[in-house]
Amino acid sequence: MLEARQIQQFYGGSHILREVSLSAAAGRITVLLGRNGVGKTTLLKALMGLIPIKQGSIQFQGRDISRASPHERARAGIGYVPQGREIFARLTVEENLQMGLASRPGGTPIPAALYELFPVLAQMKSRHGGDLSGGQQQQLAIARALCAAPQLLILDEPTEGIQPSIIKDIGRAIRLLAREGLELGRGCQPIAVLLCEQYYDFAEELADDYLVMERGAVIDRGSGSEMAARGVRQRVSI
Numbered sequence: 244m245l246e247a248r249q250i251q252q253f254y255g256g257s258h259i260l261r262e263v264s265l266s267a268a269a270g271r272i273t274v275l276l277g278r279n280g281v282g283k284t285t286l287l288k289a290l291m292g293l294i295p296i297k298q299g300s301i302q303f304q305g306r307d308i309s310r311a312s313p314h315e316r317a318r319a320g321i322g323y324v325p326q327g328r329e330i331f332a333r334l335t336v337e338e339n340l341q342m343g344l345a346s347r348p349g350g351t352p353i354p355a356a357l358y359e360l361f362p363v364l365a366q367m368k369s370r371h372g373g374d375l376s377g378g379q380q381q382q383l384a385i386a387r388a389l390c391a392a393p394q395l396l397i398l399d400e401p402t403e404g405i406q407p408s409i410i411k412d413i414g415r416a417i418r419l420l421a422r423e424g425l426e427l428g429r430g431c432q433p434i435a436v437l438l439c440e441q442y443y444d445f446a447e448e449l450a451d452d453y454l455v456m457e458r459g460a461v462i463d464r465g466s467g468s469e470m471a472a473r474g475v476r477q478r479v480s481i
């Protein structure tokens with residue numbers, strides 16, 4: 244589904260991504276781990292087209308999207324939940340979700356399945372985004388990305404600063420999306436999930452595949468079931 248090859252990225256003179264390659268497949272959760280500042284967010288932004296890549300290629304559904312705009316990538320089926328959520332604080336929950344429908348034909352309703360996935364959003368439909376708790380905002384940010392019915396969902400640290408009960412709900416939602424998919428108005432099919440995460444236990448629990456980054460490069464990768472044996476926890480702990 245997604246194939247990124249040999250991505251190189253620089254900020255000024257700093258070499259931030261060093262020949263990073265990764266893939267994500269429908270039905271699988273691919274987890275990206277690494278300490279603060281190793282380049283994870285930069286990589287996700289590059290995949291979404293928010294930062295142009297200097298070298299390398301990105302293929303999605305067999306199509307080269309290396310130079311496509313974020314908007315085109317969203318239309319092609321990539322959903323992105325940024326670090327820090329970036330919900331619209333002055334818009335209501337419902338209006339935030341409507342913003343997520345922008346890439347779909349006019350008149351497309353907010354998929355009811357999203358309110359089943361995160362019932363708190365139904366209860367808080369008319370509240371302003373800024374009045375929600377951090378965990379509720381994270382659920383809203385995920386639901387907003389899902390409004391576009393993506394085939395690939397990219398999540399940047401969805402557990403950051405969130406209480407344990409909501410982390411569990413988010414974990415359940417991610418697993419459901421990858422295993423079964425959700426009826427978002429385009430049929431219900433398992434999606435590909437690319438999850439960047441600092442919270443090791445959460446990452447290990449969900450990972451089908453994992454990658455570890457250090458100083459802009461992938462230094463280890465494998466299947467989620469090998470993470471404990473390969474000492475990934477020690478590699479990413481601060």
Ligand SMILES: Nc1ncnc2c1ncn2[C@@H]1O[C@H](COP(=O)(O)OP(=O)(O)OP(=O)(O)O)[C@@H](O)[C@H]1O
Binds near residue numbers: 259281
């Ligand atoms: N806009 C920018 N201009 C210059 N340097 C930047 C910029 N954004 C990030 N960096 C630097 O690039 C490196 C990688 O940052 P990035 O945010 O991708 O790391 P990260 O692994 O996602 O870390 P975190 O978990 O803290 O978000 C860091 O050294 C950071 O200071």
